[in-house]
Amino acid sequence: MNNLFAGKNVIVQGITGAHGSFQTKAMLAASTNIIAGTTPGKAGQEVEGVPVYDSIKDIQATNQVDITVIFVPAPYAKGAILEAITAQIPLIVCITEGIPVHDMLAINEKLKISHSTLLGPNSPGALLPGVNKLGIIPAAMSLKGNAAIVSRSGTLTYETMAGLTDKGIGQKYVIGIGGDVIHGMGYKECLELFENDPDVDQIVLIGEIGGQDEIDAAVYIKEHVTKPIFAYIAGHHAPAGVQLGHAGAILGSDQESAGNKTSILAESGAKTANSVTELITLVSRDHR
């Protein structure tokens, strides 16, 4: 897993689009080794000095590809992810928002029998400060270090990362798993990665109301995680039954409330906070 995110040769699918080209520039600036990009029908062009190909297969004719970051618009994202799975790229990071859930169900079936790991979709990607910027997490607010952050909310990830950076607490991993109903890597896979990486000395988990993911994470924490872990569940004051923002955040039963998830995480050994500010304070205090 460690090697997955540290992979050297990175490509960008949908590199010629508005988001693709803008974010390619930012990833290059954060010293990510982007060797090529794809947009069907645009082979031969260049984006920020990066050569554009029609397909992943064309890139693989001369290069090994370790990681792909996908910015392809939602209607074409299924095709892009399936292309990456077929090309056996070890890590697929999908930033695209708004992929139909039935497309993700179909992709999920292929993933189960593939050699690839998917992060996303609707994810800000992963940032390993000083190593790799795989997606849109703003590198300027990060600091190289030994904390690890996992979250299903994009902007809340940035907020927490910036807060830790302000306090001089650097990060080895900042990972957004995405808020969609059907997605790739979850909390469990990230916690496993953090627990097994000797560089990581403390873990920050950010969750939301709705769904069971954080409850499953708590079970995993109780059984497997030995490192200090800090958690915050957003939505303590969310009204029940109303969808808040993206697909994941809808408070169904009491079990899915921020209060219940927080107490289950606390029982599993995590130190819990009721706001981001409190979360950041907790981490810094313990770190000293």
Next chain:
Amino acid sequence: MKLLEYEAKHVLAESHIPVPKGSTVTDPAKLELPAVLKSQVPTGGRGKAGGILIVESQDEIQPTIDKLLSLNIKGFTPKTILAEEKLSIKKELYLSILVDRQSANIKLIAHKNGGVEVEENTNFKSFNATDNPEVLGQQLADHYELPDQTFALQDLAENLKTCFVKNDATLIEINPLILTADNQLVAGDCKMTLDDAAAFRHDWHFEEKPAEANFVTIDPSGNTATIANGAGLAMATVDAAYEAGLKPANFLDIGGGANEETLSRAFNRIVEYKNLQVIIVNIFAGITRADEVARAIVSAKKQIKELPPLFIRLAGTNYEAASEILTKENIVIMPNLESCLTTAKEVIHE
């Protein structure tokens, strides 16, 4: 997108799932009697609220329609009335199909007792919708204790799954699923949600419903409005405002790629809260660009005269350009959310 009952039943019928005979009321004189008239509102609890009425004679028709059209159910009045045949009911069951987040699979959920009280029941049974239809038919028949309906349930399960996938649905709930006196299975009522993200590959023409915006009122008498980007950050902003002793009026996620128009609409809604004293803006730009947000704030400040003081936290992509735009207009950017909230608290008066 949530469909109204008549729209959902039309979609079911296209997939060969039996629905009661009926149509939306256009010419009251042509109604076949007796008829069940049903208010088409996008909310539950309609029967209890008096939104379903039976008409037996000609002279009852118009008054009943008028009554339904003016009946407000949980904030909704109908544009459409559905008229259906009156069924003789032997048994009411529950059947739904949905995308299950935990197993990343499509599941059928069944219950022996259908009807309005279903929320209070707990004995739901779930089945993998991707299993062989013959197996599913048998399982459903066993669960419902209706052995002579095995083949009908097999067809129903298969058609429902086809309907679900073909229409990019995320939920279809048939409640009640009616077993009629002459042993036919018919969808008595149906709630259906289609995946908005899949709209690009469908030619959907459904009734306009109030947009489920990412704007939710939490407390209309609150003194603090919140604007943030991303659902998580928006929820976290509300949580932090509470913790800081403010009273948040709303939750608002302006989403990724927010621009001048989205923000201007947000400000216009917010100023309607009568106790509003401060506005907290918490934007962490990733895919959104901070300079566009800054331009939107400047233009909103110019357009809306009565705008309460803004406490702005802005960071991330294109921050430098944003800072330049706002500084030129003497608008202050706070270094973090904490300082926004502390400063906002100081200007609040009871």
